[in-house]
Structure formats: structure tokens, C-alpha cells
Amino acid sequence: MSDSYTDKELVERVQQGDKKSFDLLVLKYQNRIVKLVSRYVREPSDAMDVTQESFLKAYRALANFRGDSAFYTWLYRIAINTAKNHIVSLSRRPPEIHLEDPDGEQINTEELQKDIATPENLLLASEIKDTILDAMHELPEDLRVAIILREVDGLTYEEIAEAMDCPIGTVRSRIFRAREAVDSKLKPLLQH
Amino acid sequence: MKLDHETLSIIVDSELETQDPRKFESIAADQELRSKWARYHLIGDVLRDNLTDVAPAHIADGIRTEIEREPTIFIPQRRRRSWLKPITGLAIAASIASVAVIGVKRSDVDPALSDATVSAIPMQLPDDQIAKVLEEPITVSLDDINPALGTPHTKRRLNGYLVKFNEQRSSFGVPGVNPYVRIVGFESQ
Numbered sequence: 444m445s446d447s448y449t450d451k452e453l454v455e456r457v458q459q460g461d462k463k464s465f466d467l468l469v470l471k472y473q474n475r476i477v478k479l480v481s482r483y484v485r486e487p488s489d490a491m492d493v494t495q496e497s498f499l500k501a502y503r504a505l506a507n508f509r510g511d512s513a514f515y516t517w518l519y520r521i522a523i524n525t526a527k528n529h530i531v532s533l534s535r536r537p538p539e540i541h542l543e544d545p546d547g548e549q550i551n552t553e554e555l556q557k558d559i560a561t562p563e564n565l566l567l568a569s570e571i572k573d574t575i576l577d578a579m580h581e582l583p584e585d586l587r588v589a590i591i592l593r594e595v596d597g598l599t600y601e602e603i604a605e606a607m608d609c610p611i612g613t614v615r616s617r618i619f620r621a622r623e624a625v626d627s628k629l630k631p632l633l634q635h
Numbered sequence: 636m637k638l639d640h641e642t643l644s645i646i647v648d649s650e651l652e653t654q655d656p657r658k659f660e661s662i663a664a665d666q667e668l669r670s671k672w673a674r675y676h677l678i679g680d681v682l683r684d685n686l687t688d689v690a691p692a693h694i695a696d697g698i699r700t701e702i703e704r705e706p707t708i709f710i711p712q713r714r715r716r717s718w719l720k721p722i723t724g725l726a727i728a729a730s731i732a733s734v735a736v737i738g739v740k741r742s743d744v745d746p747a748l749s750d751a752t753v754s755a756i757p758m759q760l761p762d763d764q765i766a767k768v769l770e771e772p773i774t775v776s777l778d779d780i781n782p783a784l785g786t787p788h789t790k791r792r793l794n795g796y797l798v799k800f801n802e803q804r805s806s807f808g809v810p811g812v813n814p815y816v817r818i819v820g821f822e823s824q
Contacts, residue, residue, distance in 0.1 A: 449649040460709045463663035470673040473694045474680040481687045498698045506708045575681040594679040600650050619644040625678050
């Protein structure tokens with residue numbers, strides 16, 4: 444079974460008026476789209492805006508999505524086009540306004556925005572990565588191998604069962620237990 | 636429908652064997668399941684090195700707020716019965732063929748019968764009058780209605796119109812037309 448099967452079901456639900464299913468698609472793909480957009484848009488705050496705009500465009504165009512390609516492929520194209528349009532709009536934008544502070548020194552508003560947008564995010568993103576990777580190292584080997592074969596190598600349960608020489612039920616259980624172990628470390632970090 | 640976390644993990648992997656459409660309803664409606672869905676995907680993204688320096692939570696919240704303001708999409712479900720297509724095509728072809736056959740038959744009809752003949756029962760006539768009328772069929776020629784209708788050019792145009800009417804009627808139905816009326820003609824015997 445492929446990833447796109449779940450996506451297809453979620454897309455059909457959105458097309459039948461279920462907005463909440465679109466939220467599940469956003470939660471699933473947001474990080475991949477941010478990473479994609481960040482290749483084109485340097486500023487983290489801009490990357491977030493472009494990502495948000497890409498998802499909104501996707502939602503508005505979803506009525507015309509016929510499923511000829513996978514949902515992610517379609518979303519990917521929308522995100523790239525939105526990022527490229529953003530770059531074009533930046534080149535047309537008038538030069539940055541430099542405000543003068545009371546001491547007569549100039550303040551770059553772009554820098555100001557950058558400062559507001561990133562430090563907390565940078566720290567949180569770094570903490571998330573460290574927490575997950577540390578939790579992975581602490582996993583028993585059979586759980587770690589199972590989840591890596593699934594998440595990194597993209598193997599199906601059946602393929603993992605063959606590779607690890609165990610029943611599919613065991614694969615399901617190992618992947619779930621691995622996720623739960625990592626999640627127990629991750630959850631407190633995201634609750635702040 | 637309450638999903639357990641192991642089932643959620645299987646859904647994240649698109650490996651759930653039973654395709655119950657309610658599963659996504661449950662995830663979306665349950666705050667705990669929804670957050671877990673997000674965290675399970677986040678774990679996968681970190682393992683695949685898909686997390687940038689931007690924290691994820693803010694993006695989804697912002698998009699959710701914007702989507703709430705958007706009009707709801709509703710498109711009719713597509714027909715999955717692909718076998719209907721050739722049958723519909725066949726029905727259209729059959730309609731065209733039957734119209735053509737009837738058209739050919741009519742050209743063989745005795746010219747004396749080519750004028751339209753209409754039998755009608757007047758509503759307020761005495762019984763003896765009705766009997767008399769029924770014995771004598773009323774014949775109406777197109778030339779009586781409008782001499783221009785009898786010209787070959789007009790007949791060709793009317794025929795074209797009727798062929799199109801019958802083609803479209805067979806596939807979509809026409810409101811206001813009795814369903815048992817299969818063929819409509821401007822000439823009849």
C-alpha cells in the first residue's frame with residue numbers, strides 16, 4: 444500500500460466538504476514543504492509565509508485536483524511555483540525602508556523581521572531534532588531497525604517482515620513501540 | 636469510532652487493511668489523536684532530515700485559521716463505474732441509428748401519406764357528432780400550417796433538429812417531456 448492511498452482518501456474527504464481532513468494533510472506535509480520552499484526562499488519568516496500560501500492555494504485548487512498525479516507531487520509543484528513567484532515579487536519590491544532610530548542610526552526593517560522570526564524557532568527546531576535522534580539511539584535494536592526501514596528506506600510492512608524475518612504483526616508492533624518511545628520524549632517538548 | 640494509537644501508527648504508514656472512512660474523522664476530531672498524527676509524521680521527517688530551522692506548529696495553526704475562512708469545497712463524487720461509459724456510448728449510437736432507420740423508412744412512404752394526419756376527439760360535442768368526427772380522420776398538411784415548412788430546406792433543418800433532440804434526450808432526459816415519448820417527428824402517417 445502506498446502513501447498516496449491515504450492521501451487519496453484524505454483529498455476525497457476534503458472534496459466532500461471536510462476541511463479537517465485538509466488539516467491532516469497539512470500536518471503530514473508541512474515540514475517537507477518548508478524544507479522545499481527554504482531552498483528558494485532564504486528568510487525563515489518568508490519561507491513560512493510561502494509555505495502557508497502554498498497550502499492555501501492547494502486548498503483553493505483542490506476542487507480541480509483529479510488525482511492524476513500523487514497529491515504530494517501536485518502540492519510540490521504548487522509550492523515551487525509559489526516560491527518562484529515570491530522571488531519575482533521580491534525583485535519588484537521597492538528598496539527596504541531604513542528607519543532612523545533616536546540616536547540617528549539606521550534600522551533595517553528586514554533585519555528586524557528576521558530577528559523576530561527566528562531565534563525561538565531555531566532553538567525549538569534544534570531541540571526537536573536532538574530529542575528525536577537521542578530517543579532513537581536509546582531504542583532496542585529491533586525497534587530501531589524496524590522504524591528506520593519504514594521511515595528512511597520507505598519499505599512496506601511486508602518487505603520489513605521479510606528483511607527482519609518476522610511476521611507482519613511483529614513489524615506493526617515494533618514500529619508502533621518505537622514511535623511511542625520517541626513520542627514520549629517529544630511530546631513534553633511541544634506542549635510548551 | 637475510537638482509534639487506538641497502534642491503529643493510528645498503521646494509518647500513518649498507509650498499511651491499514653480495512654478501509655473505514657471514519658478513521659480520518661476520528662483523528663481529525665480527537666485533539667490527542669490529531670497531535671499524535673502530527674508528532675508521528677514529525678518523527679519521520681526528522682529521520683529523513685526533512686526538518687528545517689522553522690518550528691512546525693505555527694504553520695499548521697495559521698493555515699487552519701485561514702482555511703476556516705475559505706468556502707467549503709463540495710464536488711460531486713465521480714462515478715467509479717467505468718463500464719457505464721461504453722454502454723452510454725452504445726445507447727447514443729443506437730439512438731442515432733434508430734433515428735436514421737426511421738428516416739429511411741419514411742422516405743419510402745407513399746407520397747400521398749406524407750402529410751401529417753392527426754386524429755383528435757373534441758371535448759364538447761354531442762355523441763352523434765363525435766362518432767362522425769371519429770370516422771373522418773383530420774389531415775393537416777404542412778403547407779396548410781405554413782407553406783414555407785414544406786420546402787426541402789426547412790425539412791432538412793427540422794430533421795437535423797430532431798436528430799439532435801433525440802440524441803440528447805436519450806442520454807440526459809428532457810424535463811417536461813413524457814419519458815415514454817421516444818421519437819418526435821414533424822411528419823407522421
